[in-house]
Amino acid sequence: MNPRLGLACLLLVAACVGFAAAQDKPAAEKINVQDLKIRAEAGDKSATRQLADTYYLGRGGVEQNFSEAARWYLKLAHQGDVRAQTTMGLMYSRGYGVKKDSQAAHRWWNFAAAQNDPGAQYNLGLSYAEGDGVAQDYERAVRWYSQAAQRGHVQAQHNLGMLYHEGKGVERDPVRAYYWTRVAALQGDDAATRVQ
Numbered sequence: 733m734n735p736r737l738g739l740a741c742l743l744l745v746a747a748c749v750g751f752a753a754a755q756d757k758p759a760a761e762k763i764n765v766q767d768l769k770i771r772a773e774a775g776d777k778s779a780t781r782q783l784a785d786t787y788y789l790g791r792g793g794v795e796q797n798f799s800e801a802a803r804w805y806l807k808l809a810h811q812g813d814v815r816a817q818t819t820m821g822l823m824y825s826r827g828y829g830v831k832k833d834s835q836a837a838h839r840w841w842n843f844a845a846a847q848n849d850p851g852a853q854y855n856l857g858l859s860y861a862e863g864d865g866v867a868q869d870y871e872r873a874v875r876w877y878s879q880a881a882q883r884g885h886v887q888a889q890h891n892l893g894m895l896y897h898e899g900k901g902v903e904r905d906p907v908r909a910y911y912w913t914r915v916a917a918l919q920g921d922d923a924a925t926r927v928q
Contacts, residue, residue, distance in 0.1 A: 763792030772804060780808050784816070798829025809840060817844035818852040825855070825865070834865020845876065853880035854888040861891065861900075870901025881912060889916035 763786050771779035784804035790796025802823050808816030821840035824833045838859065844852035857876030860869045874895055880888035893912030896905045913921075 761792065763794055765794055772807070777808065777811065777813070780804050781813075781816075784808065784819075788819075798823065800829070802829035809843075812843075812847075814844045814847045814849045814852075817841070817847075818849050818855070821852060821855060825859075834859070838865060845879070848879075848883065850880040850883035850885040850888065853877075853883070854885045854891075857888060857891065861895070870895060872901075874901040881915075884919075886916050886919045886921050889913070889919070890921050 763782075765783065765786070768779045768783040768786070772783050781804075784801050784807075786792055786794050787797045787804065788801035802820070805816045805819050805823070809820045817840045821837040821844065822828070823830055823837075824840065825837035826832065830836075838856070841852040841856050841859075845856055853876045857873045857880060859865055860876065861873035862868070874892065877888045877892040877895065881892045889912045893909045893914075893916065895901050896912065897909035898904070902908075
């Protein structure tokens with residue numbers, strides 16, 4: 733394996749572990765929603781993010797409310813926030829707090845993917861592979877999975893490997909299939925481990 737790729741994978745895993753640990757903090761303290769709303773309305777992006785996440789996850793003594801979460805994520809998404817754009821795509825694709833709308837989901841994912849967000853790129857790849865809201869197009873799926881895979885997205889790596897294995901959207905290539913499923917397996921993807 734390329735040492736630079738190995739280091740990049742290791743750094744990505746360390747960042748994910750740190751993020752997960754930060755998310756697991758006890759929600760013992762109540763979140764002051766009114767204060768967050770005032771700050772968010774005044775343009776404080778950090779407060780807007782915290783408010784959106786609070787409603788989305790239902791934490792800090794606040795009931796989960798996807799409609800309120802969508803309201804605040806949408807505010808961030810319109811300001812060009814990549815994570816909010818990806819989240820809005822997810823919310824539209826699943827109908828969380830908004831009317832289910834595949835075209836709106838794709839629009840938000842395209843905005844985020846253009847800013848190199850691997851989650852949005854993966855979601856676009858998945859929708860083209862499955863024909864969810866768009867015509868099934870394995871070549872486009874390969875394109876989006878490739879971009880996300882190169883940025884360390886484990887599921888994209890696995891799915892890209894499978895497309896190479898099956899010859900969907902690309903010429904069948906067992907070497908590339910093995911490479912991408914192996915990279916995913918090294919990052920803990922159980923499904924990729926079974927393909928080996």
